[in-house]
Amino acid sequence: MNSILHRLLEKEWKIPQEEKISNAIKNFSLVEKVLLYFFVAIFLVSALTLLNEVSNAVSTEIPAYGGVLTEGVVGIPRFINPLLATGDTDRDLVSLVYSGLLKATPDGKLVPDLAESYSISADGLVYTFTLKKDATFQDGTAVTADDVVFTIQKAESPTLKSPKRANWDGVKVEKIDDNKITLTLKQAYAPFLENATLGILPKHIWKDTTDEAFPFNTDTVKPVGSGPYQIDTIEKNKTGIPTSYTLSAFKKYVGGEAYISQIIFRFYQNEDDLTAAYKSKQIEDINTISPEKVGSLKSFGGTIETNPLPRIFGVFFNQNQAPIFAAKEVRLALSMATNKDKIVHDVLLGFGRIIDGPIPPGALQNELDNAISTSTRKTNGSDIDGANAVLENAGWKINPDTHIREKQNKKDTQVLSFSLATSNTPELKKTAEILKSDWEKIGVHVDIKVYEPGDLSQEVIRPRKYDALLFGEIVGRDLDLFAFWHSSQRNDPGLNIALYTNVKADKILEQIRTLSDDSQKMDLYAQFEAELVKDTPAIFLYAPDFIYIIPQKVRGFSMGEVTTPSERFLTVSKWYIDTDKVWKIFVK
Numbered sequence: 001m002n003s004i005l006h007r008l009l010e011k012e013w014k015i016p017q018e019e020k021i022s023n024a025i026k027n028f029s030l031v032e033k034v035l036l037y038f039f040v041a042i043f044l045v046s047a048l049t050l051l052n053e054v055s056n057a058v059s060t061e062i063p064a065y066g067g068v069l070t071e072g073v074v075g076i077p078r079f080i081n082p083l084l085a086t087g088d089t090d091r092d093l094v095s096l097v098y099s100g101l102l103k104a105t106p107d108g109k110l111v112p113d114l115a116e117s118y119s120i121s122a123d124g125l126v127y128t129f130t131l132k133k134d135a136t137f138q139d140g141t142a143v144t145a146d147d148v149v150f151t152i153q154k155a156e157s158p159t160l161k162s163p164k165r166a167n168w169d170g171v172k173v174e175k176i177d178d179n180k181i182t183l184t185l186k187q188a189y190a191p192f193l194e195n196a197t198l199g200i201l202p203k204h205i206w207k208d209t210t211d212e213a214f215p216f217n218t219d220t221v222k223p224v225g226s227g228p229y230q231i232d233t234i235e236k237n238k239t240g241i242p243t244s245y246t247l248s249a250f251k252k253y254v255g256g257e258a259y260i261s262q263i264i265f266r267f268y269q270n271e272d273d274l275t276a277a278y279k280s281k282q283i284e285d286i287n288t289i290s291p292e293k294v295g296s297l298k299s300f301g302g303t304i305e306t307n308p309l310p311r312i313f314g315v316f317f318n319q320n321q322a323p324i325f326a327a328k329e330v331r332l333a334l335s336m337a338t339n340k341d342k343i344v345h346d347v348l349l350g351f352g353r354i355i356d357g358p359i360p361p362g363a364l365q366n367e368l369d370n371a372i373s374t375s376t377r378k379t380n381g382s383d384i385d386g387a388n389a390v391l392e393n394a395g396w397k398i399n400p401d402t403h404i405r406e407k408q409n410k411k412d413t414q415v416l417s418f419s420l421a422t423s424n425t426p427e428l429k430k431t432a433e434i435l436k437s438d439w440e441k442i443g444v445h446v447d448i449k450v451y452e453p454g455d456l457s458q459e460v461i462r463p464r465k466y467d468a469l470l471f472g473e474i475v476g477r478d479l480d481l482f483a484f485w486h487s488s489q490r491n492d493p494g495l496n497i498a499l500y501t502n503v504k505a506d507k508i509l510e511q512i513r514t515l516s517d518d519s520q521k522m523d524l525y526a527q528f529e530a531e532l533v534k535d536t537p538a539i540f541l542y543a544p545d546f547i548y549i550i551p552q553k554v555r556g557f558s559m560g561e562v563t564t565p566s567e568r569f570l571t572v573s574k575w576y577i578d579t580d581k582v583w584k585i586f587v588k
Contacts, residue, residue: 060581061579061580061581062579062580062581063259063555063556063574063576063578063579063580064259064576064578064579064580065249065257065259065261065578066259066260066261066577066578067259067260067261067262067553067576067577067578068260068261068262068263068264068577069260069262069263069264069284069285069551069554069575069577070263070264070266070282070283070284070285071092071263071264071265071266071283071284071285071286072265072266072267072268072274072277072278072282072283072285072286073088073089073092073265073266073267073268073274073286073287074088074089074267074268074269074270074271074273074274074288074425075087075088075089075267075453075454076089076241076242076267077089077090077093077221077242077245077267078090078220078221078454079215079220080093080094080097080220080221080222080223080231081094081201081214081219081220081223082094082098082100082151082164082198082199082200082201083151083154083155083160083162083163083164083198083201083214084162084163084214084215084220085163086163086454086457087453087454087457088288088453088564088565088566089265089267091564091565091566092265092565092566092569093231093245093247093265094199094225094566095227095566095567095569096227096228096229096247096263096569096572097138097199097223097224097225097227097229097230097231097247098199098200098201098223098225098226098227099113099114099199099200099225099226099227099228099253099254099255100113100114100196100197100198100199100200101113101114101115101118101129101131101148101196101197101198101200102115102118102193102196102197103197103255103570104197104477104561104563104567104570105560105570105571106558106559106560106561106570106571107560107561108477108560108561110193110194110196110197112132113197113254113255114131114132114135114143114148114200114226114254115129115130115131115132115196116130116131116132116133116179117129117130118130118196120193123188124185124188124189124190124516125184125185125186125187125188126182126183126184126185127182127183127184127185127192127193127196128176128180128181128182128183129148129180129181129182129183129196130179130180131143131144131145131148131179131180131181132254133179134252134254135226135254136226136252137202137224137225137226138224138225138226138230138250139202139205139224141202141204143200143202143226144178144179145175145176145177145178145179145180145181146175146178146203147200147201147202147203148173148181148200149173149174149175149181150201150203150206150207151198151199151200151201151203152168152171152173152183152198153173154201154206154211154214155167155168155198156168156169156171157211159211159212160211160214161462161492161493162493163493163495164195164198165493166482166483166489166493166494166495167195167198167483168195170185170186171183171184171185172184187513187514188513188514189513189514190513190514190515190516191478191479191480191513194476194477194478194480199225199227200225200226201225202224202225202226205219205224206219221234221242222234226250226253226254227250227253228249228250228253228255228257228258228572228573229247229248229249229250229258229263229572230247230248230250231245231246231247232246232247232248232262233245233246234246242267243266243267244264244265244266244267245264245265245267246262246263246264246265247262247263247264247265248261248262249261249262249573253573255573256573257573258572258573258574258575259556259573259574259575259576259577259578260554260572260575260576260577263572266282266283270424271289271290271293271425271426274286274289275289275293275296275297278297278300278549279297279300284302284550284551284553285302285548285549285550285551285554286548286549287546287547287548287549287565287568288546288547288565289547289549290347290425290426290427291347291348291349291350291351291352291427291547292349292426293426294349294351294547294549297549301551301552302549302550302551302552303549303550303551303552304547304548304549305547305548305549305550305557305559306351306545306546306547306548307545307546307548307559307560307561307562308353308360308361308362308543308545308546309360309474309543309544309545309546309562309563309564310360310474310475310476310477310479310543310563311360311472311473311474311475311543311544311563311564312355312358312359312360312472312473312475312540312541312542312543313428313431313470313471313472313473313540313541313542313543313544314355314470314471314473314538314539314540314541315334315338315420315435315468315469315470315538315539315541316468316469316471316497316498316537316538317331317467317468317498317537317538318464318466318467318468318469318497318498318499319499320464320499321464321465321466321467322418322467322468323414324414324415324416324417324418325418325467325468327394328535328536329390329391329393329394329396330391330394330396330416331536331537331539332387332390332536333387333388333390333391333442334387334439334442334444334539335536335539336382336383336386336387336390337382337383337384337387337438337439337441337442338382338435338438338439338539338541339381339382339434339438340354340381340541340542341354341381342381342382342434343431343434343541343542344542346430346434347427347430347431347434348427348542348544348545351544351545351547352542352543352544352545353542353543354541354542355540355541355542355543356533356540357529357532357533357540358473358475358481358484358485358529358532358538358540359475359479359481359525359529360475360543361543382438382441384438384441384442387442388442388443391405391416391442391443394407395407395408396416396443398443402445403443404416404417404443404444404445405442405443405444415445416443416444416445417444417445417446417447418444418445418446418447418467418468419446419447419448419449419466419467419468420432420435420436420446420447420448420449420467420468420469420470421449421450421451421456421460421466421467421468421469421470422448422449422450422451422456422469422470422471423450423451423452423453423456423471424450424451424452424453425453427544428470429448429450431470431541432448432450432470433448435470436448449466456471461492461497462492462493463492464491464492464497464499469497471497472544473495473497474563474564475563476563477561477563480512480513481509481512481528482509482510482512482513483495483496484496484497485498485500485505485509485528485532486505486506486509486510487500487501487502487503487506488506498537498538499537500532500535500537500538502531502532502535504531505528505531505532505535508524508527508528508531509528511524512524512525512528546559546562546565546568548565548568553577554575554576554577555575555576555577555579556571556574556575556576557571557575558570558571558574
């Protein structure tokens with residue numbers, strides 16, 4: 001509206017009989033001139049006001065390109081690569097820089113991204129994808145079938161050891177032409193389509209990099225993708241560690257240029273530094289903060305968004321590393337002594353729910369949730385007396401000198417002592433302390449070992465070097481538990497961190513993968529969870545809420561279903577800060 005008025009006022013107007021009118025005005029008395037100018041002024045103000053009111057009545061506000069959003073995260077990027085990303089910081093940047101054949105929507109559906117269309121054969125074995133002909137990488141190179149084939153073959157590579165490998169195991173990828181590929185499965189797998197969201201690598205950049213060199217390639221820290229944002233600048237400190245990334249909207253993104261021109265990521269060592277930066281307005285939005293921090297940030301003007309995460313946290317036992325966990329009574333007693341109520345109340349402050357199995361709350365339809373056998377549900381408070389009785393009956397006796405339980409075997413003495421590894425985050429450290437306190441009440445010695453997230457993944461989890469692991473599993477939208485619990489996934493890059501082996505459970509997981517109808521999965525999920533809880537390979541603790549604080553200046557935000565924190569960016573290209581006003585008749 002302001003631009004319209006500006007043009008009207010700048011335009012040179014010709015008034016009919018201007019010279020005669022001017023001469024007449026010159027002959028006016030002073031009083032007549034004052035009255036004339038007064039009424040003319042009133043007329044102009046009234047006309048402009050009326051014009052503004054009419055314009056507002058027929059105008060609407062629309063998103064405009066521009067604006068900057070500054071995001072703060074804990075941790076520095078290590079592998080901004082869809083095949084290697086393991087930490088939340090990596091996944092955040094991957095979700096912005098890369099795009100896949102398909103992408104998820106906030107309501108949980110999958111829609112084309114790089115793909116123009118796709119089809120699935122009647123037997124569910126062959127998936128055919130046709131690429132959009134205008135799809136390009138951020139260096140101007142066209143995205144072709146060669147790039148898709150290259151990416152999937154790398155995902156399958158046993159030497160690369162990608163966390164995505166399990167998703168592509170046994171899948172045959174074939175190029176039909178420059179814009180079409182087929183994916184052929186050995187057996188039908190209903191949730192397979194979710195794998196098509198994998199970010200596509202540019203073959204021309206990565207083709208000469210060996211699998212062993214992949215993690216060390218400079219393109220893992222300044223990558224080229226085809227997503228809505230591209231990396232412009234990287235700021236580093238004196239030691240060469242990145243302190244911030246500036247990303248700009250990729251104008252040729254197939255989903256349309258993003259409205260927000262720049263997103264700046266600032267990296268912090270810990271949550272205290274992150275929240276301090278938010279309070280001092282160095283950053284505008286933060287996510288995945290501990291619940292105890294939320295209260296102190298409410299007064300800073302941001303909008304607090306929460307959403308349940310399909311992520312489960314628990315303690316996973318490694319019997320290979322700590323033989324005492326081979327004794328079922330030990331695993332059972334530890335589970336009985338665990339006070340889950342206290343963890344959810346004191347650590348999560350209510351931003352989460354107690355769980356007793358591997359399926360996150362709400363991940364299934366209500367009727368399926370209700371179908372999970374109530375026999376798998378346990379008391380959520382600790383049962384110290386019951387846990388002590390279980391251990392006593394199994395021959396574990398308190399040593400009066402150490403106050404730690406021991407068990408005499410024919411050859412040696414077993415001591416009920418182990419280490420608990422976890423990540424250096426406030427929630428997990430506090431949870432570990434509660435577990436240690438609970439377990440010490442039944443004569444268990446626990447040594448808590450805390451690692452930085454990247455070190456925990458690379459040095460502890462992947463080589464399976466832990467006695468017990470306090471950790472979270474991202475179950476995902478497809479609710480495929482195969483990678484987490486099938487015996488074939490016990491070793492890296494599999495995600496069976498409890499090293500669980502059960503033939504019956506394996507068969508159930510394999511059968512679930514072939515079904516697409518949720519109602520058919522109902523009994524199988526119940527059978528699997530009952531089998532798992534009976535064996536107690538882990539203690540399931542809680543499913544957290546995702547917490548995101550975003551500035552009120554950002555509009556068009558829609559979080560919807562979030563399986564990982566990075567999925568807050570599912571609709572990032574539709575977010576906007578700046579606006580324009582246009583007449584409604586010009587809005588498409």
